[in-house]
Amino acid sequence: MRNYIEMSKQNAISVDIGGTNIRTALINSNGLVSHSQSISTLPEKGIDKAAERLSSLIKNTIGKANMSKNSINKTISGIGISTAGPVNPLNGKYSFPPNLPTWHQKSFIPILERKFPNLPVFVGHDATLAALAETSFGENKNTKNLIYVTISTGVGGGIIADGKMVTGATGQAGELGHILVRSDGIKCNVGCLGCFEGNASGPAIKKLAEKKYNDFPIGNEINNDFSPENIINSSKNGDIFAENIVIEVLENIAQGLSSILNIFEPEILVIGGGVTWALKHRLNEIIEMISSTALPRYRKKVPIKITSLGENVSLLGAAELVFRHPNTKSSTS
Ligand SMILES: [Zn+2]
Structure with a gap:
């Protein structure tokens, strides 16, 4: 399999959370999507359980991309999460999300930052990130x-x-x-x-x-x-x-x-x-x-x-959220 990790470009782990499925992928700053995976969200089981399963998926993505743990922060700039809301992008906390019951006032950010201490985690609302993707990749x-x-x-x-x-x-x-x-x-x-x-x-x-x-x-x-x-x-x-x-x-x-x-x-x-x-x-x-x-x-x-941009539109936006953050811009240069 072709290895899409390219040292000259930024890469992000991208996550798209909906009421039914959680999708992940590795995306580079040219918008190349690889290593896509998907699991059921099962929101009723709580955010901690979802975070456990998401972490396994992220580890799996990193593993598939043939990277050793030591090189993660040199090749991947962070984790971008696009999610159904309402969600506060500053702290990732949900506010009565109708399709993610039991997640009110909970956030993925502290859980994932504990599991992946070298990777900053960013969160955005899925439709806002879709708009961001449109202005960053493709014909618009x-x-x-x-x-x-x-x-x-x-x-x-x-x-x-x-x-x-x-x-x-x-x-x-x-x-x-x-x-x-x-x-x-x-x-x-x-x-x-x-x-x-x-x-x-x-x-x-x-x-x-x-x-x-x-x-x-x-x-x-x-x-x-x-x-x-x-x-x-x-x-x-x-x-x-x-x-x-x-x-x-x-x-x-x-x-x-x-x-x-x-x-x-x-x-x-x-x-x-x-x-x-x-x-x-x-x-x-x-x-x-x-x-x-x-x-x-x-x-x-x-x-x-x-x-x-098809079904990847929010995943691309989540990656762009990582690429645009001032703290991640210089990490691969
Ligand atoms: Zn209405």
């Missing part, structure tokens, strides 16, 4: 004003303004999923009525289908399977009920993205996440809707693209 590199929106189990955002991450007073900025998109819409898990997340996320597609199913007289051939995958696939196959749901979701996405463009005026708004991939064949319709609902400056051109 060096963009100064960029928004990243993930439409997935939840809807979240990352904001880069004038080249800097916007993190807010306690690191919880970017909750773009809770802007209003529909006055007669569904409540999200947080409890706001008619928000982007409550009306366009994966679970929202299911709720929307359940709400409408009994009232819809024709075309409902979906056999009570209201999973977002089945709804989207059925709409592709011509099911009128499923198509009705998908159209409403496209409208909700367009309304949410219109508001975000109006507020921030980014050079580019990048979208990703499971719902985005599943609906990528309808992107032109979303853009057409935005051109008629957003401010007139977007009539001719809507600056929205699907991420070119």
Whole structure:
């Protein structure tokens, strides 16, 4: 196997923590991703157990990269963690994370720094780090004003303004999923009525289908399977009920993205996440809707693209968090 560790470049151990899986990889400053691994998060078992299993994964990554313990701090600049939030990036402490129950007020930083004393540990919110990755690697590199929106189990955002991450007073900025998109819409898990997340996320597609199913007289051939995958696939196959749901979701996405463009005026708004991939064949319709609902400056051109960095986008952002830190910049030079 080719050894991707290159002494002339910085390398980082990158970690992406979601409610379902924890992924790790070794990433160099050119954005080359190698040694990817994944385990289940099992958040209900507590952060200490997750940290134990994550540490084994990190040790394994270091081992696979053929490095001896003595050379770690010369070749790897640190550990970057991208995580579902809310999380405070200064101390890594979670604040009532809905998808990581029992982790409130807990942090990976002290645990991992004890296990890997030569490697500083940095933490960031996954959507913010996705935005950071977009401005550091790939086709939007060096963009100064960029928004990243993930439409997935939840809807979240990352904001880069004038080249800097916007993190807010306690690191919880970017909750773009809770802007209003529909006055007669569904409540999200947080409890706001008619928000982007409550009306366009994966679970929202299911709720929307359940709400409408009994009232819809024709075309409902979906056999009570209201999973977002089945709804989207059925709409592709011509099911009128499923198509009705998908159209409403496209409208909700367009309304949410219109508001975000109006507020921030980014050079580019990048979208990703499971719902985005599943609906990528309808992107032109979303853009057409935005051109008629957003401010007139977007009539001719809507600056929205699907991420070119794929599923590694937050992992790349976690590595960039390590590379950008002043204490790690000189460690390999
Ligand atoms: Zn909400």
